[in-house]
Amino acid sequence: xxxxxxxxxxxxxxxxxxxxxxxxxxxxxxxxxxxxxxxxxxxxxxxxxxxxxxxxxxxxxxxxxxxxxxxxxxxxxxxxxxxxxxxxxxxxxxxxxxxxxxxxxxxxxxxxxxxxxxxxxxxxxxxxxxxxxxxxxxxxxxxxxxxxxxxxxxxxxxxxxxxxxxxxxxxxxxxxxxxxxxxxxxxxxxxxxxxxxxxxxxxxxxxxxxxxxxxxxxxxxxxxxxxxxxxxxxxxxxxxxxxxxxxxxxxxxxxxxxxxxxxxxxxxxxxxxxxxxxxxxxxxxxxxxxxxxxxxxxxxxxxxxxxxxxxxxxxxxxxxxxxxxxxxxxxxxxxxxxxxxxxxxxxxxxxxxxxxxxxxxxxxxxxxxxxxxxxxxxxxxxxxxxxxxxxxxxxxxxxxxxxxxxxxxxxxxxxxxxxxxxxxxxxxx
Amino acid sequence: xxxxxxxxxxxxxxxxxxxxxxxxxxxxxxxxxxxxxxxxxxxxxxxxxxxxxxxxxxxxxxxxxxxxxxxxxxxxxxxxxxxxxxxxxxxxxxxxxxxxxxxxxxxxxxxxxxxxxxxxxxxxxxxxxxxxxxxxxxxxxxxxxxxxxxxxxxxxxxxxxxxxxxxxxxxxxxxxxxxxxxxxxxxxxxxxxxxxxxxxxxxxxxxxxxxxxxxxxxxxxxxxxxxxxxxxxxxxxxxxxxxxxxxxxxxxxxxxxxxxxxxxxxxxxxxxxxxxxxxxxxxxxxxxxxxxxxxxxxxxxxxxxxxxxxxxxxxxxxxxxxxxxxxxxxxxxxxxxxxxxxxxxxxxxxxxxxxxxxxxxxxxxxxxxxxxxxxxxxxxxxxxxxxxxxxxxxxxxxxxxxxxxxxxxxxxxxxxxxxxxxxxxxxxxxxxxxxxxxxxxxxxxxxxxxxxxxxxxxxxxxxxxxxxxxxxxxxxxxxxxxxxxxxxxxxxxxxxxxxxxxxxxxxxxxxxxxxxxxxxxxxxxxxxxxxxxxxxxxxxxxxxxxxxx
Numbered sequence: 001x002x003x004x005x006x007x008x009x010x011x012x013x014x015x016x017x018x019x020x021x022x023x024x025x026x027x028x029x030x031x032x033x034x035x036x037x038x039x040x041x042x043x044x045x046x047x048x049x050x051x052x053x054x055x056x057x058x059x060x061x062x063x064x065x066x067x068x069x070x071x072x073x074x075x076x077x078x079x080x081x082x083x084x085x086x087x088x089x090x091x092x093x094x095x096x097x098x099x100x101x102x103x104x105x106x107x108x109x110x111x112x113x114x115x116x117x118x119x120x121x122x123x124x125x126x127x128x129x130x131x132x133x134x135x136x137x138x139x140x141x142x143x144x145x146x147x148x149x150x151x152x153x154x155x156x157x158x159x160x161x162x163x164x165x166x167x168x169x170x171x172x173x174x175x176x177x178x179x180x181x182x183x184x185x186x187x188x189x190x191x192x193x194x195x196x197x198x199x200x201x202x203x204x205x206x207x208x209x210x211x212x213x214x215x216x217x218x219x220x221x222x223x224x225x226x227x228x229x230x231x232x233x234x235x236x237x238x239x240x241x242x243x244x245x246x247x248x249x250x251x252x253x254x255x256x257x258x259x260x261x262x263x264x265x266x267x268x269x270x271x272x273x274x275x276x277x278x279x280x281x282x283x284x285x286x287x288x289x290x291x292x293x294x295x296x297x298x299x300x301x302x303x304x305x306x307x308x309x310x311x312x313x314x315x316x317x318x319x320x321x322x323x324x325x326x327x328x329x330x331x332x333x334x335x336x337x338x339x340x341x342x343x344x345x346x347x348x349x350x351x352x353x354x355x356x357x358x359x360x361x362x363x364x365x366x367x368x369x370x371x372x373x374x375x376x377x378x379x380x381x382x383x384x385x386x387x388x389x390x391x392x393x394x395x396x397x398x399x400x401x402x403x404x405x406x407x408x409x410x411x412x413x414x415x416x417x418x419x420x421x422x423x424x425x426x427x428x429x
Numbered sequence: 430x431x432x433x434x435x436x437x438x439x440x441x442x443x444x445x446x447x448x449x450x451x452x453x454x455x456x457x458x459x460x461x462x463x464x465x466x467x468x469x470x471x472x473x474x475x476x477x478x479x480x481x482x483x484x485x486x487x488x489x490x491x492x493x494x495x496x497x498x499x500x501x502x503x504x505x506x507x508x509x510x511x512x513x514x515x516x517x518x519x520x521x522x523x524x525x526x527x528x529x530x531x532x533x534x535x536x537x538x539x540x541x542x543x544x545x546x547x548x549x550x551x552x553x554x555x556x557x558x559x560x561x562x563x564x565x566x567x568x569x570x571x572x573x574x575x576x577x578x579x580x581x582x583x584x585x586x587x588x589x590x591x592x593x594x595x596x597x598x599x600x601x602x603x604x605x606x607x608x609x610x611x612x613x614x615x616x617x618x619x620x621x622x623x624x625x626x627x628x629x630x631x632x633x634x635x636x637x638x639x640x641x642x643x644x645x646x647x648x649x650x651x652x653x654x655x656x657x658x659x660x661x662x663x664x665x666x667x668x669x670x671x672x673x674x675x676x677x678x679x680x681x682x683x684x685x686x687x688x689x690x691x692x693x694x695x696x697x698x699x700x701x702x703x704x705x706x707x708x709x710x711x712x713x714x715x716x717x718x719x720x721x722x723x724x725x726x727x728x729x730x731x732x733x734x735x736x737x738x739x740x741x742x743x744x745x746x747x748x749x750x751x752x753x754x755x756x757x758x759x760x761x762x763x764x765x766x767x768x769x770x771x772x773x774x775x776x777x778x779x780x781x782x783x784x785x786x787x788x789x790x791x792x793x794x795x796x797x798x799x800x801x802x803x804x805x806x807x808x809x810x811x812x813x814x815x816x817x818x819x820x821x822x823x824x825x826x827x828x829x830x831x832x833x834x835x836x837x838x839x840x841x842x843x844x845x846x847x848x849x850x851x852x853x854x855x856x857x858x859x860x861x862x863x864x865x866x867x868x869x870x871x872x873x874x875x876x877x878x879x880x881x882x883x884x885x886x887x888x889x890x891x892x893x894x895x896x897x898x899x900x901x902x903x904x905x906x907x908x909x910x911x912x913x914x915x916x917x918x919x920x921x922x923x924x925x926x927x928x929x930x931x932x933x934x935x936x937x938x939x940x941x942x943x944x945x946x947x948x949x950x951x952x953x954x955x956x957x958x959x960x961x962x963x964x965x966x967x968x969x970x971x972x973x974x975x976x977x978x
Contacts, residue, residue, distance in 0.1 A: 041889055044892075185902070187902045255888075256888055322945075
């Protein structure tokens with residue numbers, strides 16, 4: 001199996017979700033010849049908020065004020081957690097790296113210095129997060145200074161109701177008012193991304209501003225759905241602020257998410273610019289290792305590509321992403337058939353209480369790795385010298401309940417790429 | 430003298446034929462403006478670069494397929510050489526005073542050119558006899574493209590092969606030898622003649638009806654005589670690397686051939702072939718020799734000149750089509766053909782039907798319906814026009830064909846689908862398919878639950894869809910809702926939905942689908958299925974009209 005290869009590269013990243021994107025960007029920044037294979041459409045499921053650690057311990061029921069304090073306890077309690085091998089410094093470096101590359105691609109983020117930010121969501125809840133798009137940051141300071149809040153929704157936009165948001169915020173503001181804005185030419189429903197596209201049009205901006213202006217004197221700040229354009233969202237938002245004369249912030253909503261699309265576009269822009277080859281709509285299978293290099297087959301609708309790589313990063317995600325697959329009795333990893341740390345039988349996958357704060361054991365199933373994020377076999381030895389697993393597929397990581405998804409993804413991606421780079425005998429520039 | 434008369438008659442016929450063809454074509458050229466057709470008045474911009482490159486080097490053919498290009502190149506370069514140097518040798522004499530058909534390099538080059546033409550023609554024939562993927566399908570085979578233009582190939586082959594045989598019999602011919610000796614030598618006495626004959630038997634492969642004993646002194650004297658009288662015009666024939674071996678092989682028949690004066694018969698045959706080819710040119714496949722360079726002068730449609738040139742039905746360009754099938758090999762909607770089995774989806778079939786429609790008219794309702802469906806399937810992506818070796822701007826043609834059909838009262842399927850009530854639609858959709866239109870692919874994606882069952886209705890496809898944006902207030906279903914219709918088993922409804930008929934096949938939805946569902950492929954397939962339903966609706970309307978009368 002050392003024959004023909006259609007593509008040769010240093011590093012193949014399988015999976016184009018958040019962790020795959022970060023891994024590919026990191027590899028490209030180190031000068032590695034990188035191929036990213038996967039379906040980046042799943043980024044439209046993410047909110048665009050990048051969390052560090054929002055809750056610890058899991059059953060505490062309150063959000064963490066300072067994630068680094070939670071991290072100290074987490075390291076003690078969960079030595080198998082991805083954070084346990086990285087530490088606070090590396091996590092912050094990871095956030096800074098992501099902030100920098102996204103900023104270069106025109107998507108500006110605000111990185112908190114130490115404390116979690118409290119971000120209002122379209123459900124009317126408040127979510128702890130650590131790095132958020134600049135268009136959302138003005139929503140953070142809400143609760144300290146009891147301001148007068150105007151909540152705006154758009155007629156025809158489904159999945160976002162100002163009244164619903166307001167209902168979750170009872171008594172936390174001195175005054176809350178909801179406003180439904182009509183956008184010309186929208187008579188029926190409008191899909192959110194289509195609406196975001198409309199907001200790039202000056203006529204639509206004017207119509208929006210004209211309906212908000214009457215309230216600008218009476219309210220301190222206004223929240224609106226995250227539809228301020230797909231490209232240049234910050235610029236559009238600042239323009240709207242200028243025209244209305246009041247502070248605005250975007251409220252992240254349900255999928256399909258526009259901040260997610262912005263994230264996807266920004267990543268793809270920076271990856272393309274730095275020479276990463278993107279293979280979308282491709283199914284990676286049949287890995288073979290010949291002692292030196294991996295050869296994998298990439299299957300599209302029409303053809304098969306043989307891809308040769310010195311190293312492989314597995315960023316295939318969990319069940320929705322297709323990285324894990326639940327068979328009747330066992331959970332399996334789909335590309336390399338790696339060993340999955342999981343409950344001994346199916347009856348232990350889930351507890352009895354559906355919304356239990358403890359979560360379910362299946363949420364912590366995943367790949368166990370060494371300190372360089374290399375997957376381990378049954379006898380705790382790395383399966384391959386240059387195979388790494390990053391992101392949500394990692395074991396002991398209930399990222400949904402700990403509100404730590406992006407942080408785990410970006411720190412594991414950066415650490416895995418760095419250690420691959422060093423193991424090639426190269427020194428970090 | 431007879432030759433001259435025949436030649437000039439053929440040339441007059443050729444001229445008349447060309448005038449007739451051009452006139453017939455010019456009469457059919459039309460320009461459509463908002464579905465009203467007018468005669469062409471405009472002079473269009475000329476594409477000089479395309480004309481030169483495609484005429485001189487057949488550059489588009491080269492990009493399309495190297496073997497086919499090679500076959501063309503061999504035939505055309507060989508033929509041009511033969512026409513200029515060999516057929517028009519009166520002119521050649523003037524240009525090269527030392528020209529003689531039987532000295533080198535002319536004899537060698539003639540054989541080389543002839544061999545090239547033969548090889549090219551054999552490649553053409555081979556390609557015709559072995560079916561390409563495109564022509565394998567039964568419905569395409571019915572159209573009989575395999576036999577189109579076969580006559581031209583056979584004529585050319587007959588011309589060149591008779592030339593080789595003629596040269597071979599000339600080499601061997603005793604009467605010819607005697608004629609030449611009589612005309613060009615002042616040999617006296619039979620001895621010298623015998624010496625010369627013996628020398629020619631040995632070196633020039635002539636076959637005499639006598640038995641000589643080749644003796645050393647004879648040959649010496651023969652060589653001298655040869656040098657005196659013959660060598661100026663007659664090199665040894667071995668450089669004729671095709672004819673000379675034929676002559677050598679047929680030596681045993683030499684005497685018989687000479688007595689029957691087969692050389693003269695072949696001479697007439699050879700001459701007849703070229704005359705037939707000349708007369709036949711405007712009406713055979715060879716017309717593309719003229720049509721292709723002219724079609725290549727047409728500027729391609731660009732967004733800039735779109736409005737001016739879009740409705741122009743260019744019958745002349747159409748006549749440059751050789752049904753080579755390159756276009757169908759790259760056709761974006763080839764999958765539709767696989768689903769519907771409608772050959773009029775394929776450009777190389779469709780152009781033929783359009784030609785008939787624009788020319789003598791198309792009277793078969795079924796074919797009209799198929800052409801309509803086939804042309805409606807076209808996404809105007811332009812891949813066919815990019816590859817067309819004849820340089821036909823096919824995109825313009827498909828658009829013009831659309832206008833032509835509308836002007837003839839043939840409603841497009843899109844309008845029909847829009848105007849058909851859902852009841853009527855599902856009634857026709859549920860009828861058992863007629864055997865002609867039977868699917869060539871048994872189970873499509875929309876019949877396989879695995880193809881769409883993973884849809885989580887996240888609406889990303891609908892968000893990404895440019896049709897949804899454009900048609901925001903009128904579109905009935907987004908792609909995600911079409912997927913849901915399939916999950917509910919409502920394939921008929923899905924096939925009739927506006928979304929399916931408006932889909933641009935831009936693949937934005939499929940590219941973005943987090944579940945990896947082939948959304949666009951499914952929409953395309955649904956539309957292809959819908960085309961069949963519209964065909965049935967049209968036919969049932971026709972039947973109703975007939976029964977009303």
